Amino acid sequence: MTVRQRLVFADPKEAAGLEAFLRRLLRWEKAAAVRIQSGGGVVGFFAKPARFEVLAVRTARLLEPADTDVTVSAGELLEGVDESAEAVTVPEAVTGPPWAGMLPPRGGWEPFGEVPADAVRAVAAAAVGEFRERAEQLGQPERTREKLDALAEEIWSRPLGRTQLPLRAVHAAHALGFLAGEGTLKLLRTGSWLRLRTPSGSVVVRGGETNTGLSVTPV
CATH class of the missing domain: 3.10.150 (DNA Polymerase III; Chain A, domain 2)
Structure with missing residues (x-):
């Protein structure tokens, strides 16, 4: 056994x-x-x-x-x-x-910014709201998976403020419950990797990569 x-x-x-x-x-x-x-x-x-x-x-x-x-x-x-x-x-x-x-490296992470948790939550909520509003504005014949995927890619590929971190990282942190609480969240990078670190966990993404397969059902 x-x-x-x-x-x-x-x-x-x-x-x-x-x-x-x-x-x-x-x-x-x-x-x-x-x-x-x-x-x-x-x-x-x-x-x-x-x-x-x-x-x-x-x-x-x-x-x-x-x-x-x-x-x-x-x-x-x-x-x-x-x-x-x-x-x-x-x-x-x-x-x-x-x-x-293909996991990110364990060490070598350098901070390059901090963002207030409440501001990140507001950005996530606004992006989710924009997706829903624009999706609903599409007529039924136009509301295809292809167009919804294109809309999602447009929104979630945007950077968080002046950082290089794409909003898809913020969206994932929101969906996984990582954005609860107050205080500041740290932004870190090493090589081509970018990281949003919160008290509940981190979301890591390769900087500059093209996004595919984004969620069309924000939460």
């Missing part, structure tokens, strides 16, 4: 945060996968939400060091979350999707 690895978090509410993240991820894709990487006393959970061309990341400190690198089913990982013990049991590995082999 295979003994499954159990990761115990060092800080309270980490298990609840992971559970909330996984539930939102599974809303977008029932067959979502998560890559887990841990080294020393830190673990990272990486996922690519369906319809978003970004990577979402949650990190946490561990009570005891662990060495883990595996891709698993998000649904099975959710079943392994134990809030009372502040722990999660790692399920059996699955064949990972292509994105799981």
Whole structure:
């Protein structure tokens, strides 16, 4: 019988945060996968939400060091979350999707700006509202998947203010519940990667890449 690895978090509410993240991820894709990487006393959970061309990341400190690198089913990982013990049991590995082999670098991140959380929420809400309004203005014959995808690409490819971070990163952070709370959110970069870091998790995207497959159902 295979003994499954159990990761115990060092800080309270980490298990609840992971559970909330996984539930939102599974809303977008029932067959979502998560890559887990841990080294020393830190673990990272990486996922690519369906319809978003970004990577979402949650990190946490561990009570005891662990060495883990595996891709698993998000649904099975959710079943392994134990809030009372502040722990999660790692399920059996699955064949990972292509994105799981191209994670952003662990180090080398440099800050290049900060943005107020409430301002980012306002930008996300305004963009979602614009998409819905313009989609509704299309006549029924014109409201094709092609036109809705083009509209989504136009909106979510815009930069956040004067930064290079595309709004699709903000949209994903909003959809995954990363924009709750007050304070400031940090913008970081390394090489061609850009990152929006919040207390609940990060959204990472390659700068300057063309977006495809954007969500046409904003939340």
